[in-house]
Amino acid sequence: MPELSGDQQFQKVLAIAENQLKRKQIQVRFGPQGKMRFIIDEASLRPVLAESGVDDATFREIFHSEIGPLLEAIVRGVPEQYIENAPRFDEEPSKRAGRKEVLRKRSELVRQRLVDNG
Secondary structure, eight states: OOSOOOHHHHHHHHHHHHHHHHTTSEEEEEOTTSOEEEEEOHHHHHHHHHHHTOOHHHHHHHIIIIIHHHHHHHHHTOHHHHHHHOOOSOOOHHHHHHHHHHHHHHHHHHIIIIIIOO
16 A cells, blocks of 8 residues: 545545445455455446546555455454554655554544444
8 A cells, every 4th residue: 555545535435335335235255364355246336436436446446455454454353453564655754653543543434334334
């Protein structure tokens, strides 16, 4: 995850993911080693993306590099460990602290909207 997405884009993708999960148009599967996999109903996603103004590549990038890993960390009970060890390229301490704070806030949003609400 080189850079975090903007807050507005993250919120839009999270709202789409929440809606698709509720409608069972994104399914969560666990592989043999317990790794989470997401199966996305492509046909139902296209019109939702078109209506939201989020392009397919942006949705997938944010979903697979930010929302999915946060969701998996929450389900496993290790969100703080994920936040501390999240891949990053900016090693400046000031940027690292800001990044961790953003991830903590987003982790709570993912928990509220995809775990607790589901």
